[in-house]
Amino acid sequence: MSQPLHDNICESQLFERLYKKHAKNLHNFLYYKFGEHLNPQDKVQEAFIKLWQNCSKVAPPKAKSFLFTTANNLMLNAVSHQKVVLRYNEKPQKRTTNETPLFVLEEKEYHIKLQKAISNLTEAQRVAFLMNRAEGKRFKEIAELLGISVKGVEKRIYGALKRLREEIDEL
Amino acid sequence: MNREELIKKWLDHNLNTEEQIAFEQLEDYSQLIKMDSTLKDFKAPDFITEASYKTLQPQLKSKTTKTDTWLKPLFKIAAILMIGLSVYYYTTTLDTEIHTKIAEQSIIKLPDASSVNLNANSTVIFNESNWNKTRAVKLKGEAFFKVAKGQKFDVITNYGTVSVLGTQFNVKQRGSYFEVTCFEGLVSVAHNGKTVKLKPGNSFKVIDGKQITEGKENILQPLWLEGESSFKSVPLKYVITELENQYKESITTENIDTSRLFTGSFTHNNLDLALKSITIPLNLSYSKSGKSILLKRE
Numbered sequence: 001m002s003q004p005l006h007d008n009i010c011e012s013q014l015f016e017r018l019y020k021k022h023a024k025n026l027h028n029f030l031y032y033k034f035g036e037h038l039n040p041q042d043k044v045q046e047a048f049i050k051l052w053q054n055c056s057k058v059a060p061p062k063a064k065s066f067l068f069t070t071a072n073n074l075m076l077n078a079v080s081h082q083k084v085v086l087r088y089n090e091k092p093q094k095r096t097t098n099e100t101p102l103f104v105l106e107e108k109e110y111h112i113k114l115q116k117a118i119s120n121l122t123e124a125q126r127v128a129f130l131m132n133r134a135e136g137k138r139f140k141e142i143a144e145l146l147g148i149s150v151k152g153v154e155k156r157i158y159g160a161l162k163r164l165r166e167e168i169d170e171l
Numbered sequence: 172m173n174r175e176e177l178i179k180k181w182l183d184h185n186l187n188t189e190e191q192i193a194f195e196q197l198e199d200y201s202q203l204i205k206m207d208s209t210l211k212d213f214k215a216p217d218f219i220t221e222a223s224y225k226t227l228q229p230q231l232k233s234k235t236t237k238t239d240t241w242l243k244p245l246f247k248i249a250a251i252l253m254i255g256l257s258v259y260y261y262t263t264t265l266d267t268e269i270h271t272k273i274a275e276q277s278i279i280k281l282p283d284a285s286s287v288n289l290n291a292n293s294t295v296i297f298n299e300s301n302w303n304k305t306r307a308v309k310l311k312g313e314a315f316f317k318v319a320k321g322q323k324f325d326v327i328t329n330y331g332t333v334s335v336l337g338t339q340f341n342v343k344q345r346g347s348y349f350e351v352t353c354f355e356g357l358v359s360v361a362h363n364g365k366t367v368k369l370k371p372g373n374s375f376k377v378i379d380g381k382q383i384t385e386g387k388e389n390i391l392q393p394l395w396l397e398g399e400s401s402f403k404s405v406p407l408k409y410v411i412t413e414l415e416n417q418y419k420e421s422i423t424t425e426n427i428d429t430s431r432l433f434t435g436s437f438t439h440n441n442l443d444l445a446l447k448s449i450t451i452p453l454n455l456s457y458s459k460s461g462k463s464i465l466l467k468r469e
Contacts, residue, residue, distance in 0.1 A: 012231070015231070016224065019220070019224050019227070020220050020221075020224070023218065023220050023223065023224070024218045024220050027215065027218040028215040028218065031215035031216070032215065036216070040215075041218065041223065044218075044223070045223065045226070045227050045230075048227055049227070049230055049231070052231050110205075110209060111209060111212070114206065114209055114210070114213075115213070118213060130210070130213060130214075130215075132182060132183075133182075133207060133210040133211070133213075134210055134211055134213050134214040134215070135214065135215075136184065138183055138184055138185070139182075139183045154179055154182075154183070157179075157182050158175070158178065158179055158182065161178070161182065164206065165199075165202070165206075168206070
């Protein structure tokens with residue numbers, strides 16, 4: 001049996017590597033799940049500080065789940081069941097546009113519809129779906145990040161897509 | 172391949188060329204693509220890992236003293252080593268002091284092949300680390316020395332210094348009684364600025380400031396090594412102190428002139444016999460009560 005190289009993550013170089021590996025994913029996970037107004041960036045930092053404080057107790061393979069659980073709990077502590085509203089990025093204003101004002105308006109409406117529909121998804125659906133569509137992550141990567149099966153991810157994402165389609169068509 | 176599977180494969184970014192064509196044939200293809208491109212706008216704001224780590228770092232630094240756990244045991248080990256070394260250094264450079272209690276004898280090996288037989292109630296002090304430079308022993312009481320050949324060997328007492336080059340001799344210093352007896356080789360005794368050389372069998376005595384040199388003892392080693400104290404014209408008080416050194420009982424005298432000279436010996440193993448061998452020649456009697464013994468005229 002091979003002994004793991006480190007049994008804790010108190011070494012700053014190892015910690016930095018963990019940060020670079022997980023911080024972005026953790027941030028995006030929090031963002032998609034809870035939205036922006038609870039400041040996911042701060043929660044990421046807080047979760048890593050907690051990890052550092054407990055570094056002697058956490059083995060490297062356990063670090064990811066520690067971070068995700070901690071950050072999730074931090075969020076839950078802060079959340080008071082508000083609807084998640086994801087702000088879409090305003091497209092850079094094109095100087096010269098040959099789009100008709102009608103098209104621009106339609107585009108804007110579509111955005112708003114989609115935003116509403118996304119906020120109506122379940123948390124689980126939204127996280128998996130946006131990781132897939134906005135980040136371009138494969139099912140397998142998402143499954144690893146969330147600690148669930150690939151089939152489960154597929155189900156969530158397809159379910160989310162179906163629901164979005166239905167809601168948009170309705171509106 | 173049905174529609175749902177195609178869409179799932181598309182979602183997983185896993186379409187091959189054929190499937191891609193089939194997917195594009197779907198009636199809601201354009202809608203899907205439209206939604207998909209719009210969804211890209213809902214991407215999480217950029218998280219710049221490097222920069223945010225830099226902001227996190229100062230908060231971690233404050234903990235680093237805590238987390239440098241390997242340093243703490245290292246400091247502990249260093250401290251223990253320091254203490255150990257200093258104790259070692261202190262004890263090795265410290266004089267070695269050996270003391271015998273009443274009725275106890277001891278043989279001490281000195282750093283070279285020399286040895287000291289220490290009689291009861293006596294003390295020797297010597298410095299082991301310095302032994303190669305100066306062979307010197309401080310003595311209080313009585314001891315028999317067998318000195319290995321080599322540099323000058325000094326026995327320092329309050330009454331004089333005995334110097335030899337390798338021999339066997341006995342030094343006795345009790346109160347104001349000082350006696351050196353040579354058993355082998357040549358011994359020089361420095362006393363009050365004068366130096367006396369002793370040949371085997373000769374002894375040098377100072378009793379109460381009076382100096383006596385006398386000879387011829389035809390024995391190879393002092394009798395006390397065999398459990399007997401012997402005296403030759405020694406005032407009674409020194410005989411009594413020696414008796415007190417060899418037995419735990421305390422001795423008091425009554426109406427006795429303790430400066431009377433005594434010649435003879437007493438054993439170390441039998442108090443009654445020892446008392447008799449002192450009292451009978453001097454026409455004295457003794458009585459024991461508990462731990463004290465009273466000597467008086469008959």
